[in-house]
Amino acid sequence: MHKNVLFAQSGGPTAVINASCYGIIKQAKKSGGRIFAARYGVEGILKDNIIEMTDIDDATLEILRYSPSSAFGSCRHKLKEEEFESVLKIFDKYGIGYFFYIGGNDSMTTADRLSKYALKVGYDIKAIGIPKTIDNDLPCTDFCPGYGSAAKYVATSVKEMALDSDVYDKGIITIVEIMGRDSGFLTAASALAKDEVVDSPHLIYLPEVPFDENEFLKDVERAYSKKKKVFITASEGLKNKDGEYAYLRERSADAFSNLQMGGVGKYLENLVKTNIEKRVKSVELSILQRCAAHIASAQDNDVAVMVGTDGVKYAMEGLTDVMVSIVRTENGFKTSTVPFSEVAGKIKVFPKEWIDNENRGVTREAIDYMLPLVQGEAKVPYEKGLPRYVRFI
Structure with missing residues (x-):
């Protein structure tokens, strides 16, 4: 029986994805087997781009925990049927009996298909999915590691930009485009910016609510007439009543048929400039919201370690074909498992009962859900005044 461990990262990076690798390595060291990592996800497995992590020293491992992005590289490769045999040959070469795939719903689909193929051909492998995504759109888990840190970055950035936009005694409308193709969790997190000093954002637009240009302009006009300074946050995945994306920079898609998003901020900016006010700024947070380890949530990092x-x-207990899930308790969080079949290719959306349509905001229940996820500051190591990170690609 093969006893060695292999892990790989997939999909978009997060500020805490490497914390899950830290958890995998720390725990796997206790098993007595060797530990391997694939560079660039399943593409690295196919190319035999494998490195051994068994003897990684504690100091480097600690830096890995707090390093952003995918330290071992990532991919968005959809395995073809004829590639499964090649993957298992690499597994056999390295004596892999345990495979951990860190990713979102598309990654769980890959792990599910690979596990089923291994079962069909009689290869004994324990396949476990480790959740991560800043979109927080994986079902059957309270939240996804990566979301809490991205939410903290979004809320903090909105708070700081709102203060900046108020410095001049002139009317201005600020629009911030936030990631989220089909789920509005990350844009909703902008509501955490509000406190006794900052009253932004004034308007929040999520993909769960059909976008209407006329209603949007009425909302902005009404808010602008009262404040002369309006701060708007909008998901990149805004859709109209027909389910079509409000704006796409280019109609291209990845291997999993996911449309490549972006451009909503400029689209809304042009709408406002044409109809209401010329002084408009649009800001696209882009990859900053997923790699800002310097402001990562300690709670998020801790849970990322825990799922690994x-x-x-x-x-090691014999479970396979499952994703590790997160359960909220009175005292924090714990893990459980959910079959791949219940998460693979499925999407969790922001609950409609948490959306305040009348005020273009979110409810208290939404705030209470999000707030625990942004608590604490991750202990990022610093050297010469700057964060110190590590990577293996």
């Missing part, structure tokens, strides 16, 4: 650690425990 417990994923190894579940595999």
Whole structure:
């Protein structure tokens, strides 16, 4: 029986994805087997781009925990049927009996298909999915590691930009475009910016609510007439009543048929400039919201470690074909498991009962859900005044 461990990262990076690798490595070291990592996800497996992590020193491992982005590289490769055999040959070469794939719903689909193929051909492998995504759109888990840190970055950036936009005694409308193709969790997190000093954002637009240009302009006109300074946050995935994206920079898609998003901010800016006010600024947070480890949530980092650690425990207990899920408790969070079939290719959307349509905001229930996820500051190591990170690609 193969006893060695292999892990790989997939999809978009997060500020805490490497914390899950830290958890996998720390726990796997206790098993006695060797530990391998694939560079660039399943593409690295196909190319035999494998490195051994068994003897990584504690100091480097600690830096890995707080390093942003995918330290081992990532991919968006959809495995073809004829590639499964090649993957298992690499597994056999390295004596892999435990495979951990860190990613979102498309990654869970890949892990599910690979696990089913291994079962069909009689290869004994324990396949475990480790959740991560800033969009927070994986079902059957309270939240996804990566979301809490991205939410913290979004809320903090909105708070600071709102203060900046208020410095001049002139009317201005600010629009911030936030990631989220089909789910509005990340844009909703902008509501956390509000406090006794900052009253922004004034208007929040989520993909769960059909976007209408006329209603949008009425909302902005009404807010502008009262304040002369309006701060708007909008999801990149805004859709009209027909389910079509309000704006696409280019109609291209990745291997999983996910449309490549972007451009909503400029689209809304042009709408406002044409109809209401010329002084408009649009800001696209882009990749900053997923790689800002310097402001990562300690809670998010801790849970990212936990899903990696417990994923190894579940595999060593004999579980397979499952994703590690997160359960909220009175005292924090714990893990459980959910079958791949319940998460693969599925999307969780922001609950409609948490959307305040009348005021273009979110409810208290939404705030209470999000606030615990942004607590604490991750202990990023600093050297010469700057963060110190590590990577293996």
